[in-house]
Amino acid sequence: QGFCWRAIVGASWPTVPSCNMCSFRRSVSAMCLAMALLAVSCAGDVTECRRNGMDTSTCAAVPLSEAPAMLQRRSTVQHVALGADGCCKPFSKWPHVDGNVTCDDCTALVLAKPYGNRCDRYCESFGHVCVLAAEDFHQDCRVKHMVACDEPIDGTSDILCKCRLPDAKHCEPSPPVKPSTPPPTHPPHTGKRIQVRGRQVLVDGKPIHLKGVAWNPIPRGGRHPQNLDFASVVARDAELLARAGVNIVRTYEPITDLVVLDKLWEHKIWVMNGLYNWGGASVDSVIGKVNSVKHHPALLMWSIGNEWNFNGLYVGMAYWDAVARLREVAKKVKSLDQEHPVACIYGEIGGIHDVAEHMPEVDVWGINAYRGISFGGLFDDYKGLMTKPLFLGEYGADAYNALAGSEDQESQAKATKALTEEIVKQSSITGGVCIGGFVFEFNDEWWKDGDGDASRHDIGGDAPGGGPYPDATFNEEWWG
Numbered sequence: 001q002g003f004c005w006r007a008i009v010g011a012s013w014p015t016v017p018s019c020n021m022c023s024f025r026r027s028v029s030a031m032c033l034a035m036a037l038l039a040v041s042c043a044g045d046v047t048e049c050r051r052n053g054m055d056t057s058t059c060a061a062v063p064l065s066e067a068p069a070m071l072q073r074r075s076t077v078q079h080v081a082l083g084a085d086g087c088c089k090p091f092s093k094w095p096h097v098d099g100n101v102t103c104d105d106c107t108a109l110v111l112a113k114p115y116g117n118r119c120d121r122y123c124e125s126f127g128h129v130c131v132l133a134a135e136d137f138h139q140d141c142r143v144k145h146m147v148a149c150d151e152p153i154d155g156t157s158d159i160l161c162k163c164r165l166p167d168a169k170h171c172e173p174s175p176p177v178k179p180s181t182p183p184p185t186h187p188p189h190t191g192k193r194i195q196v197r198g199r200q201v202l203v204d205g206k207p208i209h210l211k212g213v214a215w216n217p218i219p220r221g222g223r224h225p226q227n228l229d230f231a232s233v234v235a236r237d238a239e240l241l242a243r244a245g246v247n248i249v250r251t252y253e254p255i256t257d258l259v260v261l262d263k264l265w266e267h268k269i270w271v272m273n274g275l276y277n278w279g280g281a282s283v284d285s286v287i288g289k290v291n292s293v294k295h296h297p298a299l300l301m302w303s304i305g306n307e308w309n310f311n312g313l314y315v316g317m318a319y320w321d322a323v324a325r326l327r328e329v330a331k332k333v334k335s336l337d338q339e340h341p342v343a344c345i346y347g348e349i350g351g352i353h354d355v356a357e358h359m360p361e362v363d364v365w366g367i368n369a370y371r372g373i374s375f376g377g378l379f380d381d382y383k384g385l386m387t388k389p390l391f392l393g394e395y396g397a398d399a400y401n402a403l404a405g406s407e408d409q410e411s412q413a414k415a416t417k418a419l420t421e422e423i424v425k426q427s428s429i430t431g432g433v434c435i436g437g438f439v440f441e442f443n444d445e446w447w448k449d450g451d452g453d454a455s456r457h458d459i460g461g462d463a464p465g466g467g468p469y470p471d472a473t474f475n476e477e478w479w480g
Contacts, residue, residue: 086165086168087105087106087164087165087168088106088128088163088164088165088168089126089127089128089165091108093126094108094110094126094163095110095125095126096110096111096114096115096122097109097110098110098111098139098157098158099139101139101140101141103141103160104141105162106131106162106163106164107132107141107160107161107162107163108160108161108163109136109139109140109141109158109159109160110122110158110159110160110161111157111158112153112156112157112158112159113157116152116295116296116297117152117153117154117156117159117297118133118149118150118151118152118153119132119133119149119159119160119161119162119163120133120149120150122159122161122163123149123161123163123164126163127165127166128163128164128165128166129163129164129165129166130149130150130161130162130163131149131162131163131164132146132149132160132161132162133146133147133148133149133151133153133159133160133161133162134146134147134153134159134160135147135153135156135159135160136156136158136159136160139158141160143160147204150192151192151193151204152193152297154297192338192339193339194300194301194339194340194341196341196363196364196388196389198387198389198428199387199388199389199390199428199432199433199435200389200428200429200435201300201301201341201364201389201435203300207428207429207435208247208300208435208436209424209427209428209429209435209436210247210248210270210272210391210435210436210437210438211245211246211247211248211436212246212247212248212249212250212272212391212436212437212438212439213241213244213246213248213249213250213438213439213441213442214249214250214251214252214394214438214439214440214441214442215237215241215249215250215251215441215442215443216228216251216252216253216441216442216443216445217229217230217232217233217237217442217443218443218445218447219232220446220454220455221446221454221455222447222454223447223454224252224253224445224447225252225253228253230251230255230257230260231257231259231260234259234260234263234264235263237442238263238264238266238267238269239267241267241269241442242267242268242269246269247268247269247270248269248270248271248272248300248436248438249264249269249270249271249272249438249442250271250272250274250303250393250438251271251272251273251274252274252277252306253274253277254273254274254275254289254293255271255273255293256288256289256292256293258292258293258296261293261296261298261299262298264298265296265297265298269298270298270299270300271298271299271300272300272301272302272303272343272438273293273299273301273302273303274303274306275289275290275302275303275304275329275333276304276305276326276329277304277305277306277308277313277314278313278314278315279308279312279313279314279315279317279322279325280313280314280315283325283328283329283332284332286329286332286333286336287332287336290302290333290336290337291336294336294337294339294340299340300340301340301341301342301343301363301364302333302337302340302341302342302343303342303343303344303345303366303393304326304329304330304333304342304343304344304345304362305322305326305344305345305346306345306368306393307345307346307347307348307368307393307394308322308326308345308346308347309322309346309347309351309355310347311347313325313326323355323358323359326344326359327358327359327361330342330344330359330361330362331361334361341363341364342361342362342363342364343362343363343364343365343366343391344359344362344364344365344366345365345366345367345368345393345394346365346366346367346368346393347367347368348367348368348369349367349369349378349381349382349385352365352367352382352385352386353385353386356386356388362388363388363389364388364389364390364391364435365386365388365389365390365391366390366391366392366393367382367390367391367392367393368392368393368394368395368440369392369394369395370394370395370466370467370468370474371466372415372466372467372468372469372472373397373414373415373418373419373469373470374418374419374422375395375419375422375423379422379426379432379433379434382433383433389428389435390433390434390435391434391435391436391437391438392423392434392436392437392438393437393438394438394440394441395419395423395437395438395439395440396412396415396416396419396439396440396441396468396479397411397412397415397416397468397469397470398412398468398474398475398476398478398479399412399475399478399479399480400459400461400475400477400478401470401471402459402461402471402473402475403470403471407478408470411469411470414469415468415469415470416439420437420439423436423437440479441479441480442480443480444457444477444478444479444480445476445477445479445480446458446477447477448476448477449476449477452477457477457478458477459475459477459478460475460476460477461473461474461475461476462474462476
């Protein structure tokens with residue numbers, strides 16, 4: 001055995017204590033390699049000797065980390081020889097191992113994207129269960145920080161996954177790998193990537209502030225929703241949105257095209273996916289939409305209703321009938337997807353408390369509010385009524401000034417800036433009640449003037465007695 005050890009690791013390397021009596025029934029050539037590998041395993045943990053049928057009388061409890069560095073990364077050959085103690089399949093059977101990087105104790109660096117950046121899905125793909133998930137430092141076995149097995153690890157192309165066979169009862173759980181640097185400090189979490197806690201929405205344990213824009217791209221001459229076209233403009237729009245500092249878009253129809261979501265996420269843009277706004281659709285109409293994209297990392301939450309208390313879900317539905325419908329939709333969504341919050345978007349604030357009591361399934365509330373160049377007492381009013389997170393589902397000003405009879409981008413910019421600053425001052429990250437908001441909107445929509453032409457930029461507007469700065473008039477085709 002001593003001869004084998006010196007032959008493999010070299011006489012100049014530190015001596016690693018090993019077991020005196022190895023009984024390994026293999027050919028002589030295999031025996032030499034196996035002895036050395038078993039010796040290293042034995043040096044790391046006395047229990048390894050017992051598992052390999054070796055005498056433990058002279059096993060030294062030397063951590064494996066003190067053995068030669070090259071042996072901390074176990075090769076496929078080693079696991080074939082050892083049988084991985086029956087805890088997992090040999091690495092040659094593991095799919096998508098990145099750069100053949102394998103580590104101790106059934107752990108490997110694997111490609112993240114095919115599995116939604118989650119180790120539980122990776123391990124399940126070849127009949128294993130996840131024991132540990134972590135982000136690596138730089139394509140090696142060093143741990144940057146650990147997460148729950150069912151949490152996605154975003155912003156990386158590979159992840160460290162420790163997988164065990166589900167029937168490997170004899171495999172004692174190994175202690176967690178000690179991170180090379182402390183993990184990020186944040187409140188303890190339940191394993192969900194996105195959570196609602198108090199007045200905040202947390203992503204990986206950290207509160208998020210939404211710097212959002214409503215996005216409903218319809219080409220000139222088209223109408224909503226039949227001509228809605230995310231795919232043709234996402235490459236251009238995502239770049240512009242990212243340059244503007246936007247971190248989330250809100251839609252009025254759900255994005256179900258994974259290519260569109262991929263492009264948005266490439267620019268680190270989240271999606272609040274508008275799932276159910278039209279009351280003419282059945283509750284079950286959401287099933288396919290939810291299931292098609294619920295695992296995509298760009299999805300932050302679902303939204304249902306859009307100032308439905310004003311429009312009756314766009315079919316004139318009675319108020320409490322709309323409440324009942326939306327509650328059924330929220331229940332359905334939660335039965336399909338427990339990983340993402342459900343938001344409901346209300347028009348202004350009057351009556352919101354009574355509605356919220358009848359819709360406990362709603363996790364987050366949005367308010368569309370147009371009060372000129374300030375929100376006034378909206379935030380204080382909400383704080384006195386509600387305890388769940390708040391965001392502005394729509395806010396801003398259009399670019400046509402009915403008082404001047406001309407385009408007025410300066411006033412639009414002035415109002416949008418002032419309102420955004422109020423939202424930031426009320427951010428729940430700094431103790432306020434608001435998680436952010438969505439400027440209305442990214443694109444002009446030339447189809448909105450009912451008396452106009454969808455191919456022409458019309459100036460028809462509505463002045464209901466309150467509205468955007470400076471003219472209190474909703475010039476519907478000029479919000480982009």
